[in-house]
Amino acid sequence: MPLIRFLVATGLAMTVLSVPAGAQKAEKPSEKELLGRVASYVAAYISQLIDIVAEETFEQRRQGNPVVTRRLLSDILLVNKPGGVNEWLVFRDVAAVDGAAVPDKAQRLLDLFVSPTGGTVEQASRIARDGERFHLPGVVGTTNPLFMIAILQEQYQKRLGFDVGDEAPEFGPGVRILHVEEVSSVNRRTREAPLFALYGGRGRAWVEVATGRILQTEARLLTGRVAVTGTAITTFEPDARLRLLVPVTMQTTWQDPSTLRNVKGMAIYSNYRRFDVKTNTALDLPPR
Secondary structure, eight states, rough: OOOOOOOOOOOOOOOOOOOOTTTTOOOOOOOOHHHHHHHHHHHHHHHBBTTTTEEEEEEEOOOOOOOOEEEEEEEEEEEEEEOOSOOEEEEEEEETTTTTEEETTHHHHHHSSSOOTTTHHHHHHHHHHHHTSSSSSSOOOOOOOHHHHTTHHHHHTOOOOOOEEOOGGOOOOTTEEEEEEEEEEHHHHTTTTTTTTTTTTTEEEEEETTTTEEEEEEEEEEEESSEEEEEEEEEEEEEETTTTEEEEEEHHHEEEETTTEEEEEEEEEEEEOOEEETSSSSSEOOOO
């Protein structure tokens, strides 16, 4: 399956809780064991999140004189790729920019999902590309909260390097940091497109060892081993209605190529609800 160009983010400061010196650490799981649990969790997680739509409020701020800000209101949802098996797309439709409504938004959603065809994927890509123009410049694909979830699927794990890191007590007992790295030699050997969009990409996932549940992710796009072009951190929390973990925040950074100024973004996700297209071509999208 062609991987969507996922948008990435940064910058969450975390307070590490102190652990008593005498506290005994849980046994470190093997890489194979933990990756197996993660793969099983991600496969089940994606199937539950399909056709769930959320409201995204995305505040962006570019440093400099003057400071430039942008506020986007969008619907974002995960859908099955028409005609695909175990293939999915993250779809964002921008509804308003700095408080001004974007024309024809509702009709675009209706046209896209009422009668999915082979051309639906390209139509979704066009709408996504159209939405990118509303972001501050230089976004470099850093706006997808599910980026790391996507590349932790079993079919991509063989193309990445992993290291099971330390425990993360700030998330509670039994949580470890899984380090992920895209090794350039892997992609050169397989001749497959890089997952992080640029060779040398890295990431982390905060994983509940016993279940494989992912509580937080971090992704970093690199031009090499040092230069960071974009970062993203997504946090997940339980949703009472859906009974699963959902993205609640995404912090992003990238660089405006025209000014070389840093851009910081904060996306907040709320009002999760199920997206349903009825057979009579009516679009049933619950109110915000």
